[in-house]
Amino acid sequence: MILTTWIFIWKTKRRRQIAFLLAVILVLLYLSTYSGIFVKELNQENEDIVILPPETNTEEYPILIWWTPFTPNQRIIRSCSAGNCLITHSRRELNNTRTEAVIFYGSDLKWTDLPLPRDPRLYWALLHEESPKNNWGFATDDGIALFNITSTPSRLSSYPLVTQYLEDLQNLMAPMKTRIEDKSKGERGLVMYLHSDCDPPSDRDSYVSELMKYVQVDSFGKCLHNKDLPEGHLRDPLTGMDSEDLLDIISQYKFTLAMENAICNDYITEKFWRPFYAGSVPVVKGSPMVKDWAPSEHSIILIDDFKSPKELAEYLLYLDKNDDEYIKYLEYKHYGITNLRLLDTMNDREWRVNDYSPGAINHIDGFECFVCNKAIEKRKAAKTGTKLEPLIASRDHYDCEFPKPLVKRRKKPLTWWTDMLYIWRQVAVREKKKxxxxxxxxxxxxxxxxxxxxxxxxxxxxxxxxxxxxxDYIID
Incomplete structure (x- = not known):
């Protein structure tokens, strides 16, 4: 009996050790995707590198090279407002005298694979619609300044993508799917949380974990999971997250947490817009200027306006008991969108989201033409001897916060195997130095x-x- 008990304990400890080692390996593999801990140099055998036959087109179109291919077209002539450009994936054209710019897709860029030595004659253009979680180098003064032209979420980038996840203003005005008196009833919580990208640089999961102590939060994603989505397509992130069925579920909650994975000026994703579609009030942590893009002055609840998760919970519970105050957050559904910045931006936006009708362009097409027009302008200026203002991106083009805790920690010291915030802070410091x-x-x-x-x-x-x-620590 003693021997059997000892063997059982030994096996249990062994399983725990194996589980711990597997968890460590998974964490390292996960980080290698996003933070560049393991960086492999690209070589000529890499499938991402394209070498096409030399260009023989007799037209003197400027050439733009996608250094990190992001479009299905390995070679295309694009017609833009200033003229035509030949856009190619072929790195063979780097030394072609007709080449005017190199375009990078941020999430695929490797700092150990750049067109070097750098030709000062060529523009470097960056398209990066994601957060710095994918490549923290862009969130540094030195990293972003390597580029002449940018297209990022920031309104101050060369070709802004602030509203990249908003298809149409009419989506915000969609009728309420669930009556106010039927929201958050029965076993349903007051707040909904749907995230499967856990422990990101924004530290959102730590905040929500604390919030759960004071108000019922139904978490449908992998992070802090306590409630299951219905069987079927809703559990498929590729099809379920944009479905009407998901909006039906969100609509049944009075509040929906809309928290980004990193804090950057104007970095706003579908997490922000989705609650508006469904008629749930967004509780937001993200861009410090996110209020600039809400439908009205009183349509979102900012987490930063509260000293603690407990204080936020108290306010949400107050609104739950006072429908007259709660409904004020949804008045835009009746009176319309009053945010002039949002109205003007959507009216002036030349590109569309998920619009495949003839003549419609997406933000990638638009950025290619923006770079093309700049290349033609530069070429004309060189022929006439006109001096152009130098194009150099600044921190305003991609301004993101250093990872910091949203709630105080109870344990000390902070280590990477107990708290991912440790890793993100280390990545940010390391990339700044690199x-x-x-x-x-x-x-x-x-x-x-x-x-x-x-x-x-x-x-x-x-x-x-x-x-x-x-x-940053609570003294127990």
């Missing part, structure tokens, strides 16, 4: 091999640069 190092080398005309070695050589040895301080 960008500072390689930008100097790029300006000095160093080769890609030199820049790659320089990038890989930068280490972060001083943990005080990313560790939390005593003010």
């Amino acid at each position: 960008m500072a190092a390689i930008t100097v080398g790029i300006r000095e005309g160093k080769s890609q091999d030199d820049i790659g070695k320089l990038y890989d050589s930068v280490k972060v040895t001083n943990s005080s640069e990313y560790r939390l301080t005593s003010k």
Whole structure:
């Protein structure tokens, strides 16, 4: 009996050790996708690199090269307002005298695979609609300044994508799917939470975990999961997240948490817009200027307006008991959108979302033409001797916060296996140092091999640069 008990304990401990090791491996693999912990140099055998036959087109169209291919067209002539450009995936054209710009898709860019030594004659153009979670180098002053033309969520980028997840203003005005008196009834919680990208740099899961102590939050995603979506397509993130069936579920909640995975100016995703479609009130943590894009002055609840999750919960419970106050957040459904900035932006936007009708363009087509027009302008200026203002992106083009805790921690010290915020802070510090190092080398005309070695050589040895301080902890 004693021997049997000992064997059982030994096996149990062994299973825990194996489970822990598997968890560590999964975390490292996960981070390698987003933060560049494991960076592989691209080579000529990499399927992402395209080498086409040399261009023989006799037309003198400017050439734009997608260095990190993001479109299905390996070679296309695009007609834009200033003229035509030949857009290609072929890196063979880098030294072609007709080439005017190189375009990068941010999430696929590797800092160890750049067109170096850099030709100062060529524009570098960046399309990056994602958060810095995918590539933290862009969120640094040095990293973003490598580019001449940008298309990011920021309203101050060259070709802004603030409303990239909003198809049409009419979506915001959709009729209420669930009557107010029927919302959040029975076993249904007061608040809905739907996220499956857990423990991101914004620290949203820590905040929601604390909020759950004071108000019922139904969490349908993988993060803090406590409620299941119905069987079927709703559990498929590729089809379920944009379905009317999901909006039907959201509509049954008075409040929906809309929290981004990172905090950047104007970085607004479907998490923000979806509750409006469904007639649920968004409780928002994201862009510090997110209120600039709400349908009306009183249509969202900002988490930053409350000192703690407890205080927020008290306000939500107050609104739950006072329908007259709650309904004020939904008055835009009756009186219309009053935000002039939102109205003007959508009216002026040349590109569409999920519109495949003849003549409609998406934001990628629009950005290609924006770069094309700039390339033609540069070419004409060179022929006439006209001096153009230099194009250099600044922090305003992609302004993101350093990862910080939304709630105070109870345990000390913070370690990567107990709190992912530790990792994100380390990544941010490391990428800032790497960008500072390689930008100097790029300006000095160093080769890609030199820049790659320089990038890989930068280490972060001083943990005080990313560790939390005593003010971030609760003294038990």
